[in-house]
Amino acid sequence: MRRYREIGFTLIELLVVIAIIAILAAILFPVFAQAREAARTASCSSNVKQISLGVMMYLQDYDEKFVASRWDTVGPQFDKPDRPWSVTKNEHTDWATLIQPYVKNTSIFRCPTATDGYDKDNPNALNSDRTGTTNYAINNRLTGRWGQQRWGGHDMVKQSVLAFPATTIMIAETSSQGSGGSENTEICGWGWSDGHNKQMNGGSAPSPGFDPCDDNQAPDWTTANQSALCTQGDQKDEADTGSPAPLRRHKNGANYGFADGHVKFMPAPSTCRVYDGAIVNGKRNNRTGSFPTYWPN
Secondary structure, three states: OOOOOOOOOOHHHHHHHHHHHHHHHHHHHHHHHHHHHHHHHHHHHHHHHHHHHHHHHHHHHOOOEOOOOEEEOOOOOOOOEOOOOOOOEOOEEEHHHHHHHHHOOOHHHOOOOOOOOOOOOOOOOEOOOOOOOOOEEEEHHHHOOOOOOOOOOOOOOEHHHOOOHHHEEEEEEOOOOOOOOOEEOOOOEEOOOOHHHHHHHOOOOOOOOOOOOOHHHHHHOOHHHHHHHHOOOOOEEOOEEEEEOHHHOOOOEEEEEEOOOOEEEEEHHHHHHHHOOOEEOOEEOOOOOOOOEOOOO
């Protein structure tokens, strides 16, 4: 009688195949994750570029004067749903609202890597709460804090006064919980944005021990304090501690829009010197045009 071999795999062969698949998965899954994050980083960069171009178009329409960052809503829209941004109550109007007609889009103000805002679907929340509608902050040394002579701020400046527009930060990433009117500088911010220090190193980042919104004390925020200002802190998003700090959101870096309209990705540690506002020989210490800063001149 002729004997036939049964078709199939032995147990050992199956185990070998499973082991090979597991090894390949362990190798490839991190690669896939990195590829997805690279795509999100590129999408975020595109967002910053479109927002920056929107600001540039706004400048052309308003005598080269930068958009105001935020002010109280007046008129029939007050306390109504803040459409098209969210269902939250419209208590404040902000720079993103003025730029939106130029870009015809609200989704570009959301970084694809950021988590959703906790209050985005809460009709009883204010549009200044943790809505997550704006994950980008504008430089309030250009806009004036809240637009006018308020909260220690100054009027919006003109693009023509900038000493080095190509190295003056205009747009930076901010908290995943960012709300309308998000603005910051190297020392201070509003809208779940507490300045570059906390945007880079998180809520536990140390402060030199003074009012961070007082420009008279700003020289203390210099490279002399680099260890405390640039390397300490939990490096977590202050408003969403399960996420990385905004300026470390994309592989330990973030996208920035500059006052001439160009966009650049910068690793967080490379941005430490944006703090240096000390006056040396009558000029800001880092206003050489060779390093990014929030200072306009």
